[in-house]
Amino acid sequence: MITAQFFIEKYLSKVPGWCSKDKAEKFVELINTTNAQTCLEIGVFGGSSLFPQALAMKDKGSGIVIGIDPWTRDSALEDMVNKANKDWWGSLDLQNIYEMFLQNIQNYQLEQFVNVVRKKSSEVVEQFGESTIDILHIDGNHCERLAYEDCVNFLPKVKSGGYVFFDDTTWVEQGNVASTQKGYSYLKEYCDEICIVSKDCAVLQKR
Numbered sequence: 001m002i003t004a005q006f007f008i009e010k011y012l013s014k015v016p017g018w019c020s021k022d023k024a025e026k027f028v029e030l031i032n033t034t035n036a037q038t039c040l041e042i043g044v045f046g047g048s049s050l051f052p053q054a055l056a057m058k059d060k061g062s063g064i065v066i067g068i069d070p071w072t073r074d075s076a077l078e079d080m081v082n083k084a085n086k087d088w089w090g091s092l093d094l095q096n097i098y099e100m101f102l103q104n105i106q107n108y109q110l111e112q113f114v115n116v117v118r119k120k121s122s123e124v125v126e127q128f129g130e131s132t133i134d135i136l137h138i139d140g141n142h143c144e145r146l147a148y149e150d151c152v153n154f155l156p157k158v159k160s161g162g163y164v165f166f167d168d169t170t171w172v173e174q175g176n177v178a179s180t181q182k183g184y185s186y187l188k189e190y191c192d193e194i195c196i197v198s199k200d201c202a203v204l205q206k207r
Helices: 004-010 021-034 050-060 073-077 083-090 094-107 121-127 143-157 182-191
Strands: 038-042 063-070 116-118 131-140 158-166 191-197 201-206
Touching: 004 021, 004 050, 004 083, 004 143, 021 050, 021 158, 021 191, 021 201, 038 050, 038 143, 050 063, 050 201, 063 201, 073 201, 121 143, 131 143, 158 182, 182 191, 182 201
Parallel strands: 038 063, 038 131, 063 116, 131 158
Antiparallel strands: 158 201, 191 201
């Protein structure tokens, strides 16, 4: 059986995405220490950060990870102005990445622990009740408006004492100011920052 830790050691680097070992281990640690039952991830891509969470749920025998991602070129490029970023994201076969992700859910026998929502986060926010999420991972479109909207829309869905992973706090889309800074600042109004993992992924606890 593939455990969360075994996946991190052997398979994490082979899954499309940018989840580092320390970030993956922080997900697993918090799921185990808090007995988290509901995790929600905005921006799944190939699943490198979702699979450690789902496997941690599987290891303890309960819980669900909800993965929200449209996997479309238009959504990936929405509000994006940086040419290098636009060229890179525009060249991806996101349908193929989505299909690989679904196949890996089966490969790791995670069907019971993953709920895939192939939509934009803004389209499904009303489906989630307030204070229902134990751990929220915001890693969707990093342009200022969309990153900020994800913070405003989904922070109320997190339980008091729950955790938020906010990825790429230093992402620069244009100029010298991080496009994620507005969303990051909003989160810090309502959360206490616990640590930084993977260089620029903030882990915060909701007050």
